[in-house]
Amino acid sequence: MALEQGLSTSSGMRAKPFAVWVIAGGLVFAAIVTFAGAVLYLIQNGAGDGVFYSYLIFAIVPLVFAVFAWREKRWAYIAAAVVCILFLILYVAFSFNSLLNPADNAFALLAALVPTFALVTVFGILAFRSAKLGLRQKTYLASVRSTGGLLTLAVVGFVIGMLVAGTIGSSVILRNTAGTAADISIVPNAMSAAIPYSPATFTVAVGRMVTWINLDRTAHTVTSTVAGQFDSGSVSTGQTWTGTFTQTGTYHYYCTYHPMMTGTIIVQ
Numbered sequence: 001m002a003l004e005q006g007l008s009t010s011s012g013m014r015a016k017p018f019a020v021w022v023i024a025g026g027l028v029f030a031a032i033v034t035f036a037g038a039v040l041y042l043i044q045n046g047a048g049d050g051v052f053y054s055y056l057i058f059a060i061v062p063l064v065f066a067v068f069a070w071r072e073k074r075w076a077y078i079a080a081a082v083v084c085i086l087f088l089i090l091y092v093a094f095s096f097n098s099l100l101n102p103a104d105n106a107f108a109l110l111a112a113l114v115p116t117f118a119l120v121t122v123f124g125i126l127a128f129r130s131a132k133l134g135l136r137q138k139t140y141l142a143s144v145r146s147t148g149g150l151l152t153l154a155v156v157g158f159v160i161g162m163l164v165a166g167t168i169g170s171s172v173i174l175r176n177t178a179g180t181a182a183d184i185s186i187v188p189n190a191m192s193a194a195i196p197y198s199p200a201t202f203t204v205a206v207g208r209m210v211t212w213i214n215l216d217r218t219a220h221t222v223t224s225t226v227a228g229q230f231d232s233g234s235v236s237t238g239q240t241w242t243g244t245f246t247q248t249g250t251y252h253y254y255c256t257y258h259p260m261m262t263g264t265i266i267v268q
């Protein structure tokens with residue numbers, strides 16, 4: 001009897017239930033991608049606005065839950081599901097425009113993260129429900145050769161497919177923007193460009209429309225420095241935005257995602 005128990009314990013130590021691999025692995029993946037996003041933001045914008053630190057928290061929280069899920073703590077399963085639902089809402093709400101555009105750099109990030117969050121949510125809830133009896137009692141939680149394993153494989157395939165489609169789509173979309181007429185271009189690599197909106201100062205007659213086109217592979221905005229005058233919202237790669245200026249004056253504008261990007265409109 002004692003020998004049997006010893007054997008089952010050691011085999012249990014070796015073979016983690018499949019669900020634990022998915023939950024912990026998915027959370028670690030989310031943490032790595034979010035941390036990469038944090039570093040990218042730090043390089044582009046600096047730490048001054050505090051966004052970097054909130055990014056960092058978003059990277060550390062899933063890592064902590066991953067550790068406890070790996071130790072097969074029941075609460076960590078449901079915590080993983082909750083944090084992934086929150087991440088899903090945040091990522092989709094803030095980047096929905098980029099999710100629809102394969103040419104946007106954020107597309108690849110979202111295409112990889114959104115299915116991961118969904119998968120961890122499903123496994124987190126199922127594991128939480130079955131944890132008292134033990135995850136090893138349910139085949140789809142215990143073994144990779146199961147419905148759960150197939151689902152995971154399908155998600156991994158979907159992510160890879162999206163990344164390939166994104167790579168192909170981006171070159172097509174960027175080629176198609178070449179002929180689009182616009183007054184002001186958001187230039188490639190606008191975040192590090194000396195003149196992100198080209199021309200930096202644009203003069204128009206009163207009542208005329210002004211069109212911006214985004215030629216960068218990142219989404220930007222055209223937002224008046226004086227609040228409430230005009231705001232394009234997210235303009236993704238290859239998209240245009242048009243504003244009409246009905247009052248004379250000098251209008252300064254910037255990008256809300258990258259505030260060091262600025263431009264000027266003079267209406268005469």
Ligand SMILES: [Cu+2]
Binds near residue numbers: 221256
């Ligand atoms: Cu920007």
